[in-house]
Amino acid sequence: MQARLAVAREEGLTEAEIAEIPNYQTSTLLSPREKTAIQFAEVLAGDVNSASDALFDELRVHFTEPEIADLGWRIVSFVGYGRLVKVLGLEIGQTCPLPHTSAG
Numbered sequence: 001m002q003a004r005l006a007v008a009r010e011e012g013l014t015e016a017e018i019a020e021i022p023n024y025q026t027s028t029l030l031s032p033r034e035k036t037a038i039q040f041a042e043v044l045a046g047d048v049n050s051a052s053d054a055l056f057d058e059l060r061v062h063f064t065e066p067e068i069a070d071l072g073w074r075i076v077s078f079v080g081y082g083r084l085v086k087v088l089g090l091e092i093g094q095t096c097p098l099p100h101t102s103a104g
Contacts, residue, residue, distance in 0.1 A: 033062040037071060044072065045079045 008018050020027040024038045036058050043051050059068050085091075 036062050040068075040071060041075045041079075044075045 008021075014029075017027075017029050020029045021038065024030055024035050027035065030038070036055075039055065040059060043055060056068075059071075063071060
């Protein structure tokens with residue numbers, strides 16, 4: 001969670017905007033473009049079968065095709081990273097606890 005918030009701050013989001021992310025659909029602080037990107041992230045992180053033509057129609061209102069592809073890659077990279085960190089029981093900034101095996 002801390003890593004996500006740090007990246008959001010680095011990208012220029014205010015504390016108020018960050019606080020709005022869980023309720024992005026009704027937020028008055030987030031732009032329609034940001035809301036659509038968050039919705040895309042929710043689909044890619046959750047039920048990918050819920051991806052719809054309507055979602056992609058909305059994405060195309062705010063993003064070019066290359067931007068949609070780039071956004072998707074960024075989202076799945078972060079989702080995958082977060083899942084790996086979770087299953088390995090790691091914390092951001094900590095050394096990986098996996099044991100080294102001897103060559104042989």
